[in-house]
Amino acid sequence: MATITPSTAEIVRRSGAVPGADYLLEVEGVRKAFPGVLALDDVSFRLKRGHVHALMGENGAGKSTLMKIIAGVYTPDAGSFRLKGQEIRLTSPLDALRYGIAMIHQELNLMNFMTVAENIWIRREPLNAFGFVRHDEMRRRTLALFEQLDIPLDPESEIRDLSVANRQMVEIAKAVSYDSDVLIMDEPTSALTEREVGHLFKIIRTLKSQGKGIIYITHKMNELFEIADEVSVFRDGKFVGEHAAADVTRDDIIREMVGREITQMFPKEIVPIGETVLSVRDLSLAGKFHGVSFDLRKGEILGLAGLVGSGRSNVAETLFGVTPATAGTILVDGRELAVRNPGTAMTAGMAFLTEDRKETGCFLLLDIMANMQIALLRGGYATAGFVREREIQTLCLQQKARLRIRTPDLEEPIINLSGGNQQKVLIARWLMLRPKILILDEPTRGIDVGAKAEIHKLITELAGQGVAVLMISSELPEVLGMSDRILVMHEGRMTGIVDRKDANQVAIMDLASQ
Incomplete structure (x- = not known):
């Protein structure tokens, strides 16, 4: 397997498919382990040109890990990759972009104190003869991109002033701006309303008509059946199955995802309403x-x-x-x-679970234990400046079991958890306050x-x-x-x-x- 160089990447990027190649992207036998966790175990995946391929699975099933490998963020321990029939190797996100692979991450990666246009064209800014950024040209390019995608945002707005939904649209526009052949969308509608989801789907259908291949990670079943052509299911780091979306039902997918049936999604019970x-x-x-x-x-x-x-x-x-x-x-x-x-x-x-776990919820550099216990320290579990660690650890372990938080231990940095498991840690933080x-x-x-x-x-x-x-x-x-x-x-x-x-x-x- 040859190591990628920019010139090699550009050759594959610009070439058509190798004769006989049926798939835009093929992944075989991928394995990836983190300390104490086998995230992916002999996983395979295929993406057709002009198709939307949905990835389904519980949090921690390995979906986002596989996508980060395809996007060059992680290096796999084993496995092979073919793009348009040619074998490739990805060593960095820049490699992936040179090959025409772009990813919209579940946790937004925008710079809050820069403008919309600066975020979209970072490292690709138009320069004048003296090496200075041509802001007028950058604005023009951004407006042209937004017109193509029907996004009503001002390129000069700062990211910090935008809603989560509008930040998501900026991320989508940034990925589209690379004119990538493979576009990975990790929970792109998590912050969008139904109207905005409809707008996104319109964009996706346009990209499909241009021959782009889209990998779509979602937990929303209605989205799967509305936008996907194929669906692959993962469970506990393993590939479970691939299906045409038209050939499976919601219950089929759930059974494969969780290995059991979810009989009641909204278990609302009538309870006494008090004062x-x-x-x-x-x-x-x-x-x-x-x-x-x-x-x-x-x-x-x-x-x-x-x-x-x-x-x-x-x-x-x-x-x-x-x-x-x-x-x-x-x-x-x-x-x-x-x-x-x-x-x-x-x-x-009162207790408050915030909307954005990355920006206002998690302390990403701290471990799970620290993230859970931080609210308890002002609630009677610190005496004369000393923390009652044994009691707090017992409470944290109870919440870990109660919420089925997938982690080898409480010392694991929370940044290593999937988005859903991070959310569970934050819920546990507040439940411990009763x-x-x-x-x-x-x-x-x-x-x-x-x-x-x-x-x-x-x-x-x-x-x-x-x-x-x-x-x-x-x-x-x-x-x-x-x-x-x-x-x-x-x-x-x-x-x-x-x-x-x-x-x-x-x-x-x-x-x-x-």
């Missing part, structure tokens, strides 16, 4: 939302729905003191509370179908124990399936609260679009 725990009156945050009022009762799951930009996450952050309110009142157990910081909210019995008010912003984003059912069951159990739950989700089936009532927002204002018995997708979308 009001949280009262919000005319809550406002200048420039974000205004006039939000609701009551949240013991044992209730209150869904919070709305399109991206409606202010849902801003409400959650204000309740928890991340961004203190500019007007309105918050009452906990009937007492008015001035929530000026998260510490005040935690003391009052909160009476639990605010969940996209609790199942990036979590596979088996783990999603487990998280839904856990939320239902917590409500049954009297915890008051405020749950934000961009997935309407999740909101409808789990909530006792649904509060809907549009452009920073409440448009209604709907009881479970009256709620359906049409009613919610009507309110979300007002």
Whole structure:
């Protein structure tokens, strides 16, 4: 197997398929081990030109690891790769890009203090004769790319000022800008609303018509059957099977993914609803939302729905003191509370799972134990400056087992975990505090179908124990399936609260679009 050089990569990149080659990309016998974990075990994969090939599997099944190998991020311990029938070897992400392989990562890799245009063309900036960046030309190229993809963003906007959904669209545009033959999308719709997902699918169909091959990782079954031509299933680092998407059902895929049947995705149970725990009156945050009022009762799951930009996450952050309110009142157990910081909210019995686990949730350089216990250290588990480590470790091990967090031990750096397992660690962090008010912003984003059912069951159990739950989700089936009532927002204002018995997708979308 010859080592890649840029010239070799360009030869393969520009050439057509070798005569007799049926596949754009072929991967055979890939193995990859990390300390204590065999991530991939003799895995094979094939991608046809002009097709969307979906990868399905639980978190930790090996999907993202395989894609990072194909994108040159990881080097495999064994295995071979053929692009257009020619054997290749990938040693870096730049190698992959030279070959025409681009990846949109699940965890966005944009630079917050640079503009949209600078992020898209980094290392490829148009220069003048003196070596200075031609910003006017870079803007022109970005606008042309956005026109092609129908993305209504200003190239001069800074990434830090964009919503998660718009950052995702920038990542997609950046990958498309390489004019790659193979485009890998790892959970590209995790931060998108239904309308934005439709826009993405329009882009994907355009790329398919141009002969591009797209590898699509998703946990959303409806997306699989709408956009995919083929589907491959992985379980515990092994390849389980490949199917034409038209030949399998949702239940077939789930059985292969988890090795068992998921009989109830939304295990909503009717539990006693107690007294009001949280009262919000005319809550406002200048420039974000205004006039939000609701009551949240013991044992209730209150869904919070709305399109991206409606202010849902801003409400959650204000309740928890991340961004203190500019007007309105918050009452906990009937007492008015001035929530000026998260510490005040935690003391009052609140816990908050944030929307973006990478940016505002995980301490990526610390281990699992440290990430779990960090909230406990202000909750009575530190005495005279000494941490009661044995008690905390016991609690962490209990949560590891309860949430089925896949890791060899608690000393593993959290950055080495899959996105779904990172999410479980963050949920465990807050459950150990035994909160009476639990605010969940996209609790199942990036979590596979088996783990999603487990998280839904856990939320239902917590409500049954009297915890008051405020749950934000961009997935309407999740909101409808789990909530006792649904509060809907549009452009920073409440448009209604709907009881479970009256709620359906049409009613919610009507309110979300007002």
